[in-house]
Amino acid sequence: MHDKVDVLIIGSGASGAAVAWSLADTKMRIVCLEQGDWVKPTDYPSNGRDWEARLFGDFATSPNRRRRETDYPINDANSPIKVVNFNGVGGSTIMYTAHYPRLHPSDFKVRTLDGVAEDWPVDYATLEPFFAENDRMMGVSGLAGDPAYPAKQPPMPPLPLGKSGARFGAAMNRLGWHWWPSDSTIATVDYDGRARCINLGHCTPGCAQGAKASTDITYWPQAIRAGVELRTRCRVREITTDERGMAAGVIYYDDKGAEQFQAAEMVIVACNGVGTPRLLLNSASARAPHGLANSSGLVGRNLMFHPYAQTYGYVDEPLDGNHGPPLCLWSHEFYETDRRRDFVRGYAFQFNRGIPSILEAITSTAAGRLPWGEDHHRVYRTLMNHRIGLSAICEDLPEEHNRVTLDPVLKDSNGIPAPRIDYTIGDNSRRMMAHGHARAREILAAAGATNIGTESPILNGGWHLLGTARMGTDPERSVVNEWGRCHDVKNLFIVDGSIWVTSGGVNPTSTIQALALYIADSIKKHLGEGTLFE
Amino acid sequence: MIIPTLTEAEARDLRALAGHMIPASAAYKVPGADDDLILADIVKSLERDFDDARTALAHLAKLSGGTFAGLAPARQAEVAAIFKAEGGAPLHALNRVVLLCYYRDDRVMRALGQEPRSPFPRGHDVEQGDWSLLDPVKTRAPIWRRVS
Numbered sequence: 001m002h003d004k005v006d007v008l009i010i011g012s013g014a015s016g017a018a019v020a021w022s023l024a025d026t027k028m029r030i031v032c033l034e035q036g037d038w039v040k041p042t043d044y045p046s047n048g049r050d051w052e053a054r055l056f057g058d059f060a061t062s063p064n065r066r067r068r069e070t071d072y073p074i075n076d077a078n079s080p081i082k083v084v085n086f087n088g089v090g091g092s093t094i095m096y097t098a099h100y101p102r103l104h105p106s107d108f109k110v111r112t113l114d115g116v117a118e119d120w121p122v123d124y125a126t127l128e129p130f131f132a133e134n135d136r137m138m139g140v141s142g143l144a145g146d147p148a149y150p151a152k153q154p155p156m157p158p159l160p161l162g163k164s165g166a167r168f169g170a171a172m173n174r175l176g177w178h179w180w181p182s183d184s185t186i187a188t189v190d191y192d193g194r195a196r197c198i199n200l201g202h203c204t205p206g207c208a209q210g211a212k213a214s215t216d217i218t219y220w221p222q223a224i225r226a227g228v229e230l231r232t233r234c235r236v237r238e239i240t241t242d243e244r245g246m247a248a249g250v251i252y253y254d255d256k257g258a259e260q261f262q263a264a265e266m267v268i269v270a271c272n273g274v275g276t277p278r279l280l281l282n283s284a285s286a287r288a289p290h291g292l293a294n295s296s297g298l299v300g301r302n303l304m305f306h307p308y309a310q311t312y313g314y315v316d317e318p319l320d321g322n323h324g325p326p327l328c329l330w331s332h333e334f335y336e337t338d339r340r341r342d343f344v345r346g347y348a349f350q351f352n353r354g355i356p357s358i359l360e361a362i363t364s365t366a367a368g369r370l371p372w373g374e375d376h377h378r379v380y381r382t383l384m385n386h387r388i389g390l391s392a393i394c395e396d397l398p399e400e401h402n403r404v405t406l407d408p409v410l411k412d413s414n415g416i417p418a419p420r421i422d423y424t425i426g427d428n429s430r431r432m433m434a435h436g437h438a439r440a441r442e443i444l445a446a447a448g449a450t451n452i453g454t455e456s457p458i459l460n461g462g463w464h465l466l467g468t469a470r471m472g473t474d475p476e477r478s479v480v481n482e483w484g485r486c487h488d489v490k491n492l493f494i495v496d497g498s499i500w501v502t503s504g505g506v507n508p509t510s511t512i513q514a515l516a517l518y519i520a521d522s523i524k525k526h527l528g529e530g531t532l533f534e
Numbered sequence: 535m536i537i538p539t540l541t542e543a544e545a546r547d548l549r550a551l552a553g554h555m556i557p558a559s560a561a562y563k564v565p566g567a568d569d570d571l572i573l574a575d576i577v578k579s580l581e582r583d584f585d586d587a588r589t590a591l592a593h594l595a596k597l598s599g600g601t602f603a604g605l606a607p608a609r610q611a612e613v614a615a616i617f618k619a620e621g622g623a624p625l626h627a628l629n630r631v632v633l634l635c636y637y638r639d640d641r642v643m644r645a646l647g648q649e650p651r652s653p654f655p656r657g658h659d660v661e662q663g664d665w666s667l668l669d670p671v672k673t674r675a676p677i678w679r680r681v682s
């Protein structure tokens with residue numbers, strides 16, 4: 001039994017770190033429980049000669065493959081897109097590409113504009129100051145003036161174009177389509193104690209240089225200096241409630257597997273769009289038999305992933321391969337709804353610089369391009385460092401049958417029921433993916449690429465876990481209100497991607513963190529007004 | 535913890551199979567995947583793929599009517615072709631380990647013009663590229679949708 005704390009945060013990833021840092025200035029006693037470990041820079045794969053192999057081992061993107069003690073299994077057999085994540089201080093910001101677009105203003109008004117899904121109860125203008133604050137905290141590189149967005153000013157210059165970026169830029173100009181250097185959380189100059197990028201190239205499974213922002217090196221050092229306590233290897237089993245139906249605290253297992261109880265005045269859940277509904281469903285009680293905060297029945301429903309439609313080809317000169325951050329450009333030419341198309345909403349393109357040389361051999365062998373035998377060596381030399389590709393990251397509309405539930409059999413190492421994913425790609429998304437492939441072929445042709453291949457959807461592409469505890473003003477149609485507080489439990493907040501109403505067509509981390517800062521700010525305002533739990 | 539190992543027969547079949555996957559080449563000045571050093575790395579690196587590797591090798595032995603390594607070279611080529619078509623996920627996993635070990639061998643990397651080193655701490659050079667390519671995009675009117 002620990003002393004009661006004012007604020008208990010569950011999860012130390014993108015949103016948990018941001019909310020911890022923001023609330024630290026209240027001087028409340030804040031504790032964060034994280035099921036994973038701190039990851040040292042020397043642990044990252046790019047330190048060793050086996051750096052590509054470890055992407056299939058202890059730094060695999062799928063927890064089912066990685067199988068660290070700190071991971072929990074996920075039954076995603078009934079989904080064409082598999083969940084990827086990382087469990088540790090920093091969460092999945094340890095294991096992401098650092099591609100960092102914001103949602104567009106239109107993404108918050110999809111019902112009003114396009115008659116689909118629901119409008120968000122917040123808008124871009126409300127979040128704008130929190131986007132800017134988060135850009136400063138995470139350290140964003142990019143270029144002001146992108147016609148795809150309202151004005152913004154990334155604090156660092158953009159990532160280099162390199163050979164492949166220049167080739168794509170010229171191709172997009174030939175087609176007359178939008179492209180722009182992407183916002184990225186990779187430091188292009190020394191920034192706030194972080195060293196600049198030296199193009200290790202293997203960015204996704206952690207940056208040994210520390211140039212890629214993950215919250216263990218951005219928000220957390222400042223939050224801890226401000227007094228927040230972060231406990232690692234603490235896996236929360238359930239949130240408990242008191243006789244009034246308020247959150248009383250959590251039961252968790254510590255690093256020795258011992259059961260502990262931590263009481264709290266307020267609980268903030270930041271476990272991502274799979275971990276959060278799993279925890280709420282595991283917190284069922286006589287008062288809440290279908291899961292905590294689930295009177296709407298929407299906890300776990302409306303799971304959105306972003307189906308990726310990847311298209312690639314090969315050019316006749318060697319390009320950058322994996323040298324340099326893998327993503328440096330985007331196009332939002334097809335982002336907004338165009339009624340002449342056979343789908344609503346849209347997608348962004350993200351352009352790939354190239355892929356590592358052994359991954360080229362593996363994927364090309366699997367695709368039948370790279371033979372066994374005498375001709376292997378000749379063919380491989382036409383492929384290695386010759387690939388360019390791009391992915392349409394498609395807006396996934398919310399559908400209630402796409403959901404997270406508790407698996408009746410599968411459990412983690414502490415015996416806690418594991419999540420099960422049931423997900424299908426909707427018709428609108430499929431038409432959007434087909435459109436993306438067709439446009440990508442035009443782009444690759446303009447870039448001089450041949451020998452075109454596709455992966456659709458990207459199988460291990462469930463990076464973005466959204467929508468499973470969505471926000472709204474109607475308690476019957478949403479789980480949390482417009483500032484992240486659960487309708488059912490007035491001292492329980494959710495700040496991760498679960499609360500998204502729709503998915504947009506871009507990587508979500510920037511908007512997840514801006515929302516977390518906005519919710520923290522709202523908590524502080526209501527705290528000051530004495531209305532936090534009213 | 536007991537680390538499982540391949541039997542001698544499985545190891546011989548794996549060596550023979552690896553040589554069919556990636557044979558040595560005098561023209562490209564590279565060893566084959568059946569090279570002693572590379573094969574030792576493959577066997578040591580099966581780890582999470584050990585069960586799949588063993589399943590794949592059992593399938594290969596069955597197709598061979600005994601041991602793959604014991605077949606004449608021409609017959610090995612025929613069986614390898616069938617195995618490649620039928621091997622499925624277990625073969626895919628085994629093939630992946632072969633490729634991961636082969637292409638990190640110093641001799642192979644040098645033959646490909648690569649430096650046999652880790653990415654950190656030296657990193658790589660990436661050219662900035664021609665930023666004037668962006669000039670036509672800068673002249674475009676905003677393309678984001680206003681919501682007022």
